[in-house]
Amino acid sequence: MDHVENAMDHVSPWATAPKLPSTHYVDNRIYTDPVIFEEEREKILAATWRLVCHESELPEPGDYRAKEIAGVPVVILRSEDRSIMAFFNVCPHRGARLVRDERGNAKKGLQCLYHLWTFALDGKCTSITRSKGYDGCSLKKDDVGLRSVRTEIFCGMVFVCLKDDVPPLEQFLGGMADHMKTHLGQEELEVFHYHRAIINTNWKLFVDNNSELYHEFLHVLNRRTAVAHKSYHERNWLLYQNSHNIIQQGVIHYDSYGLGERSEGALPGMQPNGMVVMLLFPDVMLNIRATVMRIDTMTPLAPGKTLVEWRGVGLKSDTPDVRAMRIQHHNEVWGPAGRNLPEDIAAVETQWETMVQGGSRYSLFAREEGLKPQDDANLRAFYQEWGRCLGRAPNDPFRHGNVDTDVSHSIKEITNV
């Protein structure tokens, strides 16, 4: 199967590609097509560094967190020497899931529920039930350790990568590493909020939503506190290799919406009422609103189903009063009962509804504002990187023959850093 034919293939003029440079629009089948989704799993989601948690979520030896990366169950745990390691969350005997909960402590090691094999925190098999049954074929404990997964920690953020031949994390982060050090590396952070949802949309549409500052018009709060103010438009996107990006800090006028100032207790690197938005390709979105940080990660489950995890982050050293302030600031805008999340989800779910039946064939990323906040350059760079990974042109993903994956046109936009 090449792609799923949809009704709009036969309807004019919507089936006609926009008269725009090829970088300035995408074919919406990159969101809906099941073949493309499977390729993304293999070539992006399993082949890049993926954020799994913050190290504060694993404070004690034996603490673990379970997670799925590109469909593969992974357990991340803190070992006796306090290092953090990750393994396939799979018993090497016959494939039972080793830890079944999201989080826990396995100080005494891991035991498979099925035939009771046990494993140490370094992944070595420590006992095989009635092992003499394997004497005949000479199977030994040393032959059946857990499959380890590459793990690296940067500024307290725990990343794993399923592929062994991908360059090290810091090389992958490139120019973003310095921004992360500024915002995440100066003081110890602590996660105080976690929630998740399965949203009915393609994962990239949620990346677009968060990264595209033109979408601030969706939120009444942002219309009044951000885009209505001249200074908001006077800063630039900084675009980096591998399609990571960050917008220079802007000042948000909370008072324009009757919300309290965020002048005290700003997080490291933040000015009073400052805001930054970052994307770490492919799926990590960091937003900082002066006093509080939000970290979003995604687990795409199907073309139109995406598990999103949201974390709210403060400083480990917070006093109870300061923490309460951060929680309040978090909840005013973010979280499942915040003002903005329902609006974002409504937008991206309606996009999916129109696209999946072929009611919408192309999406435009054609804004050019000299890298100012509402320029689409960061999204153009994202889709060029996506195209490079898949060997498909985002605007024409089913073109036969050689696909132009030259990213030099978006690299031109990257030369600002």
Next chain:
Amino acid sequence: MSDVASQLFEREAIRELIARVGRLLDTKDFAAVIASFAEPGSYVLRAYSPEIGKEMIWMSVKRAELLRLLKESAEHVHDLADRTHQITVDQISLEKGEALARSTFSVFRTDMKGQSDLFAVGHYEDRLVKNGDTWLIDSRTVRLHTRMFTVPTPLPL
């Protein structure tokens, strides 16, 4: 009225208040929801995250801020579905003009196509006070068991 009768009478009034607030939320009669809260009043939405092993506050507002959120809701892009509360008051303890009540609630969501799903379950922990003859909610803590919403919402549950 005997002590027992008056206690039953008060309990029934509290039960009715808690049920009524659920109905008022369903019909979006927000002015009446707010009128059911005492000043300064508080509304707190809590959940426990087993993923990070922490108690979380998802919303914590006074009556005035709750009023503002409810008034604001029309200008936000909001969920167009209907909601239906089902509330059982499990326990009421009365003491000197005040009361504590614990209820179990479920909220169903009926989308625009008419499909209904369970949206959230949890408990209300209400502290109630008497204003003249009328019971009012002084503080409501909503303890959510549901942590994954199909549609996030700033509307109180």
